[in-house]
Amino acid sequence: MTRLPDHTERKLGLVIDLDTCVGCHACVVACKGWNTENYGAPLSDQDAYGAEPSGTFLNRVHSYEVTPETGAAQLVHFPKSCLHCEDAPCVTVCPTGASYKRSEDGIVLVNEADCIGCGLCAWACPYGAREMDAAAGVMKKCTLCVDRIYNETLPEIDREPACVRTCPAGARHFGDLGDPESDVSQLVAARGGIDLMPEQGTKPVNKYLPPRPKDTWEQTDILAPFLTPVADSPQGFLGWLDRALDRL
Amino acid sequence: MHPSPSVIIFTTLSGLGFGLMIFLGLGAPSVTGWVAFWFYLIAYVLAVGGLMASAFHLGHPERALKAFTQWHTSWLSREAVAAVAALLVMGIYAALAVFFGLRIPALGWLGAALSLLTLIATAMIYTQLRTVPRWNHVLTPLHLVSTALAGGALLAGQVTPASVLLLAAGLIQIGHWSVGDTRFAEAGHTLGSATGLGSRGQVRAFEPPHTGPNYLLREMVYVVGRKHALKLRILAAGFGYALPLVLILVPGAGHVLGGIAVISHLLGVFASRWLFFAEAEHVVGLYYGARV
Structure with a gap:
């Protein structure tokens, strides 16, 4: 059913801490590893060992450079996967009913047996969260590891998405963002979690925690004032050279 | 966006074909017999040829029938439903005109309306995408539909x-x-x-x-x-x-x-x-x- 549910009982999703992410891509590898051999068609690669390798990924880590008005530039590693939007535009455009949003937990899924591979859902997604698998001809997307989180054959500690389970920095959190008392909701409230491209009106469930402000020099050490050796005007030989060159 | 040949061929030829259908359905020209046969052949070759071309860009064309199910939310599904309905209604209208020299205006109008609906649905597939600001405004359906109508009028003489x-x-x-x-x-x-x-x-x-x-x-x-x-x-x-x-x-x-x-x-x-x-x-x- 491509009609979005009026209400979902829970809003399962991810909270991604841009302050903590070190850009190691472990989540990308864990995601590909789990999802290539579980839910649906494998995540194929093309020309994997050739000159122009390409493949299907449900999670990719970008890196951005942010240059503030004053101060040093900052590098922000930016993992991006399906945001399981409340107003998911990818679901309503689907002509076959293969794309759907679950009313019980809000997870957006693709029933691959119904997918005709038209690609319109990928066009409708502003975030690039859906990728057509070149080998299987069906649309692949993050399932929030629906085959892990409810899987009672796994130890309880493993019943979370593979990307969250593997993150060595603790930059990824999984939980119910519809429950204001949940750990993830409180984290979002405490850290001022944000939506990506809110002007698209998609109401993403996944939230991003912005990087925290960097330390400033004043806070470094009480000895810091004694550590300012830089002379604006050169002295000694360099000073003579500077003056001599000026006179030329 | 990637200008996929299949989609370019589909929207161009189908637009022209359904544009011609609209004029044939409205009785402009009012044709029967062999003349009608050639007119409808051209309209069907363009419209169906275009639809076939669009099927080539699908990952799984064999499941295309499922695309008729979600017309209540999806413009792509609406397009499929409207296109088949238009082709069926115009098919009956055309068969009567070609083989029996009989024109039933009401049937023609219905076929023309369904053809117009097909053109609008096709245009809305692109117009609805907020992710592509160049398409996401009212001039997109006006452009696609007016071009199809102009081509249809041209073909209809x-x-x-x-x-x-x-x-x-x-x-x-x-x-x-x-x-x-x-x-x-x-x-x-x-x-x-x-x-x-x-x-x-x-x-x-x-x-x-x-x-x-x-x-x-x-x-x-x-x-x-x-x-x-x-x-x-x-x-x-x-x-x-x-x-x-x-x-x-x-x-x-x-x-x-x-x-x-x-x-x-x-x-x-x-x-x-x-x-x-x-x-x-x-x-x-x-x-x-x-x-x-």
């Missing part, structure tokens, strides 16, 4: 409607280009809003996720050919609208000039449709530093 529609469609085409050129900036999508980091400073894409290309880049971050955009626009406007208009207004223009007008229109619309996709910028390009 309706000189007065064709000249009015060619002029209107040509002006709407120019409007669609000029409005489209500023839509991305007006929509306010930036790398800052895409990453949520814009309030902290100037955001620049430092490193893409992978060194190789991917589906998103191939499908939605297509940039090749934009340097010829202006030349192609002039060719599209000239061949698609201006030249056919001049040709059909030549006094005593017969089948030869009419035929040249149709071929010119078709070439122009192919160029226009290529630009429609190649110039359309998807917001996901922001994440790859491709929309500055």
Whole structure:
């Protein structure tokens, strides 16, 4: 059913801490590893060992450079996967009913047996969260590891998405963002979690925690004032050279 | 967006085919027998040929029947339903006209309405996408539908409607280009809003996720050919609208000039449709530093 549910009982999703992410891509590898051999068609690669390798990924880590008005530039590693939007535009455009949003937990899924591979859902997604698998001809997307989180054959500690389970920095959190008392909701409230491209009106469930402000020099050490050796005007030989060159 | 040949061929030929169906359904020209046979053959070859071409870009064409189920939410599904309904109704109308010399106007009007609905549904598939600001406004359906109607009138040999529609469609085409050129900036999508980091400073894409290309880049971050955009626009406007208009207004223009007008229109619309996709910028390009 491509009609979005009026209400979902829970809003399962991810909270991604841009302050903590070190850009190691472990989540990308864990995601590909789990999802290539579980839910649906494998995540194929093309020309994997050739000159122009390409493949299907449900999670990719970008890196951005942010240059503030004053101060040093900052590098922000930016993992991006399906945001399981409340107003998911990818679901309503689907002509076959293969794309759907679950009313019980809000997870957006693709029933691959119904997918005709038209690609319109990928066009409708502003975030690039859906990728057509070149080998299987069906649309692949993050399932929030629906085959892990409810899987009672796994130890309880493993019943979370593979990307969250593997993150060595603790930059990824999984939980119910519809429950204001949940750990993830409180984290979002405490850290001022944000939506990506809110002007698209998609109401993403996944939230991003912005990087925290960097330390400033004043806070470094009480000895810091004694550590300012830089002379604006050169002295000694360099000073003579500077003056001599000026006179030329 | 990637200007996939199958989608360009589909929207161009099907547009023309359903445009012709509308005029045949309205009884302009009012034809029966062999003349009707040739008219309907052309309309069906264009419309069905276009639909077949569109099936080629599917990953699983064998499941295409499922696309008729979600008409209550999906414009693509509505298009499929409307197209088949139009082809069926017009098929009955055409068979009666060809084999029995019988025209049932009400059936023709219904077929024309369904054909128009098909054109609108096709246009709405693109118009609905907020992710492609160049398409996401009212001129997109006006452009696609008016061009299809102009082509239909041209094929149907309706000189007065064709000249009015060619002029209107040509002006709407120019409007669609000029409005489209500023839509991305007006929509306010930036790398800052895409990453949520814009309030902290100037955001620049430092490193893409992978060194190789991917589906998103191939499908939605297509940039090749934009340097010829202006030349192609002039060719599209000239061949698609201006030249056919001049040709059909030549006094005593017969089948030869009419035929040249149709071929010119078709070439122009192919160029226009290529630009429609190649110039359309998807917001996901922001994440790859491709929309500055």
